[in-house]
Amino acid sequence: MAGPLSRGRRYVVLLLLLCGFGVVLFRLVTLQVLQAAELTVKADRQHQKTVSLEGARGTIIDRHGKMLAMNMEVPSVFGVPTALDSPAKTARYLSPVLHVSTGELERKLRQDRGFVWLARKMDPEQGRRLERMPMDGIGVVMEGRRFYPKGPLLSHVLGFAGMDGEGLEGVERRYESHLHGEKRVTVLQRDALGRTVFPKGLAEQNPAPGHSLVLTIDEVIQYITEKELEEAVTRAHAKSGTMIVLDPQTGALLALAISPRFDPNAVAALGPDRWRNRALTDAYEPGSTMKAFVAAAAIEERVMTPTTMVFGENGRMAIANTVIHDHEKLGWVTFAQVIQKSSNIGAAKTGMALGDQRLYRYLQGFGFGQRTEIDLPGEAGGLVKNPRDWGRRSVASISMGQEIGVTPIQMVSAIGAIANGGVLMKPYVVSEIRDAQGRVLKQTFPQVKRRVVSPETARTVTTILEGVVTDGTGGKAAIPGFRVAGKTGTAQKIDARTGAYSATQFVGSFVGFAPADNPRLAMIVVIDEPQGEAWGGTVAAPVFRRVGEQVLNYLGVSSNEPVKLAMASEGR
Amino acid sequence: MRILAVFVGLCLVFMFVWERVDMVRVGYQIERLKHDRVMLQRERDELQVKFSALSAPDRIAKVASEKLGMGLPQQGQVIMVQSRPDGGPGPQVAPGEVRVAKNDLPGGRR
Structure with missing residues (x-):
């Protein structure tokens, strides 16, 4: 049976505890006070994701409500060349899905850059095929693409929108200020798995879509x-x-x-x-x-x-x-x-x-x-x-x-x-x-x-x-x-x-x-x-x-x- | 009394923790629903594009003429009949007044 600690031993234990607390306190002050600003920036970078949101471009319909132009979200594919082991192999793998030549893809993937577009605004079906073949260094983002479902019908009046969704000709250009959706940059919180949590303000609305046009055309x-x-x-x-x-x-x-x-x-x-x-x-x-x-x-x-x-x-x-x-x-x-x-x-x-x-x-x-x-x-x-x-x-x-x-x-x-x-x-x-x-x-x-x-x-x-x-x-x-x-x-x-x-x-x-x-x-x-x-x-x-x-x-x-x-x- | 105070304190702490955990859970749920909504909107837009493309007049005209053997009405085959002003069924039959196109086809065919 152990007897009561001697006074000397009690001081030793107390000293050890004080040292322990001292270390913790020192670390705490270092993290919370001395490195606070730097670490806050680092944490924000990991927890927060800044995304640029844009409301859908407005539709264009004829006098009886028949759809002539509308927007749809379609996949765009980008590459991170610095994260690729074998650009040639990746290019061969992606070429049949993206409908881009292997040589062209390989040239892009060999660039000394952190980001490069491989194919923009593809058909939805191409995006679905890509989802089934994930690979490192290749990413997919969704972008709004303008569709003219009637093909050449009324093309000279409708005009067309550019790759970045801006009206370049015809009604698309003349009514650009009405058609384009609201643009907004917002910050989202994400967890360790990259999932969005606590979206800033649960009540926050999506950016407003653009206005729609009704034409006199039949x-x-x-x-x-x-x-x-x-x-x-x-x-x-x-x-x-x-x-x-x-x-x-x-x-x-x-x-x-x-x-x-x-x-x-x-x-x-x-x-x-x-x-x-x-x-x-x-x-x-x-x-x-x-x-x-x-x-x-x-x-x-x-x-x-x-x-x-x-x-x-x-x-x-x-x-x-x-x-x-x-x-x-x-x-x-x-x-x-x-x-x-x-x-x-x-x-x-x-x-x-x-x-x-x-x-x-x-x-x-x-x-x-x-x-x-x-x-x-x-x-x-x-x-x-x-x-x-x-x-x-x-x-x-x-x-x-x-x-x-x-x-x-x-x-x-x-x-x-x-x-x-x-x-x-x-x-x-x-x-x-x-x-x-x-x-x-x-x-x-x-x-x-x-x-x-x-x-x-x-x-x-x-x-x-x-x-x-x-x-x-x-x-x-x-x-x-x-x-x-x-x-x-x-x-x-x-x-x-x-x-x-x-x-x-x-x-x-x-x-x-x-x-x-x-x-x-x-x-x-x-x-x-x-x-x-x-x-x-x-x-x-x-x-x-x-x-x-x-x-x-x-x-x-x-x-x-x-x-x-x-x-x-x-x-x- | 002291036990009650400790119990209430624990309850408050528990409620606070529960609320925070539930907020995270609801946050994930909202994100999942938002994702579902986006996917459904994409599907709707895709169907809308397909529907609009399939209902294009040139496609319908092609199907009508090539598959169904239909053609544009010949001269005189379109008959405009005025509807009854009282909204009753059938045309307002008054042969002297009703203006209809001549139903003779070119070359004397009927």
Whole structure:
């Protein structure tokens, strides 16, 4: 049995205990006071993870809610070259999954860097395959990728978003500030296994997604327009084609097609020439379609009436040391026939009767030489020179659509003014901006720009333009069962090499509206450099008819041909 | 009295520890649910993309014409019938007034 500790032994034990506590206390002071700042930083680095969060980019839908552009999270793969044992082996392993050549992967993995992208924004299926084959030094992160599920449909209006999700063209670019999601950097706590715990503020919301856009475009009308334009461009072996369908009463764009199309899901290999929205950016000399507006100006100013007699000079008229020709030798004809037969001489005489100042005023009134202010990027204003810069032949030239540059969107807006009783509307393509919950934040209402001509003048011009289709050069634009008003145009292009009008390069076009008695559609068709027959009435007017017929049927617009039900039932 | 005080003190300590442990547990649960939600959202988005691609007009037109033998209606085959203003069933039949397209096909076929 042990006896009580001697006093000496008790001191020894006490001393040992004090030493022990002293060491602990010293360590405590060292950790908590002397190294506190340094260790806190180290601990934070281990416990905390800083992540950059971004709300999903807003969707784009058509007027009936059909999805045209949306975001989806897809995998991106990165490598940490410094952590790899064998870059060559890893490259061989990853190549079939990432669809990147072994050589390319190996080159990236041999770089003396701590981080390198191997493949970004892949298909979800590729990510699922990668999840089944984890390996050191290779990581996967999820990133938002823009998808255009309808492929090339409406590509020139939608535009596209870049690799980092920023809008680069079209609506994507114009409405970037609305579409992009909220960006936020947040700090998360993680445990020893790297799992997130105690997310900072459990009530913290995810970053807000971007706003969604509702377009005025109708997906079906767009499809019909693209299909018919594509076929026409192919048939004519043309360089390109443009077609716009507009609601003349509101200015709402129903379809805008450019041929050739492009797929916004795969733009990397394409250049601006392919994705440029030529309907807005490219001005062209319109040729005879301009006569419709010269006619409207002349009738409004009472310079002409449909029955005013005009001498056609038998197809040849000298002016300012040059000669103007008509494709048909005309004698005395009515003013209505001047337009219906598309007489250059008659149009020149009309312009000269108007005079340069009045002609210029109406050109501006119809919106030529200035942007329509449509909500799409890159719009050109066209070219209308000031009368003080006009030459001796300018009035005549402009009256038949030369010496003037217009864009297709200007031209269809202007014909829309005739269809709309003389009132020019501002064209627009986005009708609503909605938040993620579907609440409407902003709505676009039809906007009147100005009255250009009186309703009576608009009616008179409409009747004349109906004659173009029934008795004139636009016969192939006639839509069975409907009254159609329009004007053909065939313009020589300027040869870039010689600076003179080309004898082989033309722009064939047709601009008009239907039904003429209650316009629902204003349309323009422009075929650039068709081969063979290049007349607007031959290459563009049939496209107008085919699109008009299908779209009016689709919209449920009644035909003008009343037939008794009995007849209809006989046919069954 | 002293025992009661010790008991209450222990209870408070236990509750504090229990609360901290439960917070960690709930934190993990929330993270798991968040992950599930993200996965479901991804699946939903993927299905939405597939649905939109499958319902593209050019694909439907191709299937309709190539697989189902359908075609665009010929001139006069579309008949617009005005609905009854009172909302009743069937068209407002008044042959003199109803505007329907001519049902003759080109070439005299019916």
